[in-house]
Amino acid sequence: MKLFTYWRSTAAYRVRIGLAWKGIAVEHVPVHLVRDGGEQHGAAYRGVNPNRTVPALVLADGRVITQSLAILDYLEETIPEPPLLPAEPADRAMVRAASQLIACDVHPVNNLRVGAYLKRELVHDQDDVVAWMRHWMNEGLTSFQALIAETGPYCFGGDVTMADLCLVPQLYNARRWGLDVGSLGRLVEIETNCLALPAFDTARPEAQPDAEPG
Amino acid sequence: MKLFTYWRSTAAYRVRIGLAWKGIAVEHVPVHLVRDGGEQHGAAYRGVNPNRTVPALVLADGRVITQSLAILDYLEETIPEPPLLPAEPADRAMVRAASQLIACDVHPVNNLRVGAYLKRELVHDQDDVVAWMRHWMNEGLTSFQALIAETGPYCFGGDVTMADLCLVPQLYNARRWGLDVGSLGRLVEIETNCLALPAFDTARPEAQPDAEPG
Numbered sequence: 001m002k003l004f005t006y007w008r009s010t011a012a013y014r015v016r017i018g019l020a021w022k023g024i025a026v027e028h029v030p031v032h033l034v035r036d037g038g039e040q041h042g043a044a045y046r047g048v049n050p051n052r053t054v055p056a057l058v059l060a061d062g063r064v065i066t067q068s069l070a071i072l073d074y075l076e077e078t079i080p081e082p083p084l085l086p087a088e089p090a091d092r093a094m095v096r097a098a099s100q101l102i103a104c105d106v107h108p109v110n111n112l113r114v115g116a117y118l119k120r121e122l123v124h125d126q127d128d129v130v131a132w133m134r135h136w137m138n139e140g141l142t143s144f145q146a147l148i149a150e151t152g153p154y155c156f157g158g159d160v161t162m163a164d165l166c167l168v169p170q171l172y173n174a175r176r177w178g179l180d181v182g183s184l185g186r187l188v189e190i191e192t193n194c195l196a197l198p199a200f201d202t203a204r205p206e207a208q209p210d211a212e213p214g
Numbered sequence: 215m216k217l218f219t220y221w222r223s224t225a226a227y228r229v230r231i232g233l234a235w236k237g238i239a240v241e242h243v244p245v246h247l248v249r250d251g252g253e254q255h256g257a258a259y260r261g262v263n264p265n266r267t268v269p270a271l272v273l274a275d276g277r278v279i280t281q282s283l284a285i286l287d288y289l290e291e292t293i294p295e296p297p298l299l300p301a302e303p304a305d306r307a308m309v310r311a312a313s314q315l316i317a318c319d320v321h322p323v324n325n326l327r328v329g330a331y332l333k334r335e336l337v338h339d340q341d342d343v344v345a346w347m348r349h350w351m352n353e354g355l356t357s358f359q360a361l362i363a364e365t366g367p368y369c370f371g372g373d374v375t376m377a378d379l380c381l382v383p384q385l386y387n388a389r390r391w392g393l394d395v396g397s398l399g400r401l402v403e404i405e406t407n408c409l410a411l412p413a414f415d416t417a418r419p420e421a422q423p424d425a426e427p428g
Contacts, residue, residue, distance in 0.1 A: 050360035051315055063304055066361070067318065070310035077303040089291040090277055096284035101265055104281065104318040109328060111319075117349070122332075122342060135331070146264035147280070 001026040002058040004048060006033045007208035008176075010107060010169035011068040012055040016203035017165045018072045022079045026057070030210035033112060069096075069103050072162055084162045095161045098147050102166040106140030110173070133177040141174065141184050148186075153193040160194070168194050172205065215240040216272040218262060220247045221422035222390075224321055224383035225282040226269040230417035231379045232286045236293045240271070244424035247326055283310075283317050286376055298376045309375045312361050316380040320354035324387070347391040355388065355398050362400075367407040374408070382408050386419065 003019070003026045005012040019026055031054050032039045039045060040052040049056045049066045057065045057074070065071050076084050085092045108114070110133050118124045118132060148155040148163065155163040171191050174181060181188055194200045205211060217233070217240045219226040233240055245268050246253045253259060254266040263270045263280045271279045271288070279285050290298050299306045322328070324347050332338045332346060362369040362377065369377040385405050388395060395402055408414045419425060 051319065051354075051357035053319070059304060061304075063308070065304070065307040065311055067311040067314040069318075070307045070314055073310055074303055074307040077306065089288055090273060090275075090279070092291065093279040093284045093288040094277070096287055097279055097281040100281040100284055100317075103314075104283075104322050105265065105267070105325075108318050108322050109325075111323075114323060117346075118336075121345075121349075122336070122338065124336065128336060131335075132331075135335075140265075143265035 001060060002029055003027070004029050004031050004045070004054050004056040004058070005208070005210075006031050006054050007205045007211045009033065009054050010173045011053070011103070013169035013172065013203060013205060014068045014103075014165045015055045015057065015071050016208075017168070017200050018075050018084060018162075020199035020202050021082065021084065021160070021165075022075055024075070024079065028209065030208075032210070038112075069099060069162070072165065076162075082160075084160070084165065086156070086159070086161065091156075094147075095156055095163050098144060098155060098163040099161075099166045101140060101144050101147060102170045105143075106136055106170060107173075109136045110177075130177060134174075134179045137170070137174045137177065137179050141170065141179075141181075141187060145184055145187055150186075153190070155190055160197070164190065164194050164200075167191065168200055215274060216243055217241070218243050218245050218259070218268050218270040218272070219422070219424075220245050220268050221419045221425045223247065223268050224387045225267070225317070227383035227386065227417060227419060228282045228317075228379045229269045229271070229285050230422075231382070231414055232289050232298060232376075234413035234416050235296060235298065235374070235379075236289055238289070238293065242423065244422075246424070252326075283313060283376070286379065290376075296374075298374070298379065300370070300373070300375065305370075308361075309370055309377050312358060312369060312377040313375075313380045315354060315358050315361060316384050319357075320350055320384060321387075323350045324391075344391060348388075348393045351384070351388045351391065351393050355384065355393075355395075355401060359398055359400055364400075367404070369404055374411070378404065378408050378414075381405065382414055 005028050031045055048064055055068055057071045065074055085095055115129050118129050149157050152158055154160050168191055219242050245259055262278055265280060269282055271285045279288055299309055329343050332343050363371050366372055368374050382405055
């Protein structure tokens with residue numbers, strides 16, 4: 001399998017953790033989302049993913065799976081161990097809901113292309129964009145903290161789940177945008193616990209071959 | 215079970231179709247997202263869903279599942295027939311990816327609260343908000359059209375899937391915002407085919423008890 005990825009993409013970061021968690025080695029193909037207006041807009045990558053987003057996972061038969069949570073569900077269904085979801089349907093739903101709170105309600109509103117639209121079409125400056133990013137992250141992460149379990153090294157107790165794979169990249173992004181995480185103590189604690197695990201550590205943006213210094 | 219819903223919410227609309235598709239009758243509890251600044255922000259509903267979004271499904275044991283796609287996956291796992299996902303993992307992943315393109319990349323960026331932020335915090339007028347809505351819908355639906363199967367009465371051929379449950383509400387919303395759907399012929403065709411089915415018809419916004427005239 002082959003993963004189209006970008007070191008700083010939080011959606012790609014989720015999938016990198018999932019692959020490492022399941023012990024699956026894949027070829028990484030970097031797509032530079034910023035340089036020269038964004039490699040994702042070129043004809044080559046549009047042929048891979050018409051939505052021009054990363055990640056995209058290319059299967060052995062050439063089929064392409066897009067969307068990070070769809071990829072994680074695919075991995076869970078084809079390589080069930082070690083799991084990323086609990087066994088019971090209602091427990092699975094709680095984990096999926098928390099994951100989607102980040103993957104639907106926070107991340108897409110703060111996507112690179114949304115920031116670019118605010119600047120280019122609506123003529124806002126960097127300060128407005130920074131306030132925008134922080135606002136949605138703060139709203140979303142505060143809700144996320146209220147939605148997860150109250151204790152446990154991870155979001156839902158003693159087992160790592162898909163929700164942890166969404167949280168850790170989102171906190172990485174929150175720091176990039178200078179969000180004050182003072183009221184998100186439980187989340188920062190979970191982040192520390194997760195990053196101590198090899199699967200999270202190897203998936204870090206700074207550990208990727210396409211990472212840039214500084 | 216009990217569903218917190220709002221007639222015009224496209225996320226709640228998805229779940230209403232799913233429940234009808236599975237033949238599950240639930241009590242509907244309307245949450246008015248607009249009146250008096252939005253009932254979802256009140257203490258009562260925040261106790262149900264700290265993220266202040268609809269839908270939320272309350273199970274018999276009192277647990278609350280939020281996020282439309284998490285609810286649909288829960289329904290699929292607990293009441294498998296008639297299905298909303300294909301049997302094979304890669305096929306399921308294609309359906310999930312298309313569903314998430316709408317539920318993650320289009321809908322949240324066009325959410326009521328995002329429009330409100332554009333007006334209140336960034337001092338934009340209605341024209342700017344309309345252009346914003348149309349832009350993201352057009353981008354997303356164009357990508358969606360490239361991602362689904364080329365033929366079939368529904369998004370992925372002969373069987374209704376979760377992707378159809380996401381598409382039909384999104385097209386309803388696109389019309390509300392006056393999007394020109396001229397280049398989205400395949401999607402409009404699927405919409406017509408879906409709305410001819412009873413599960414889609416009964417879930418329409420205008421058919422809800424909390425629907426408002428005009």
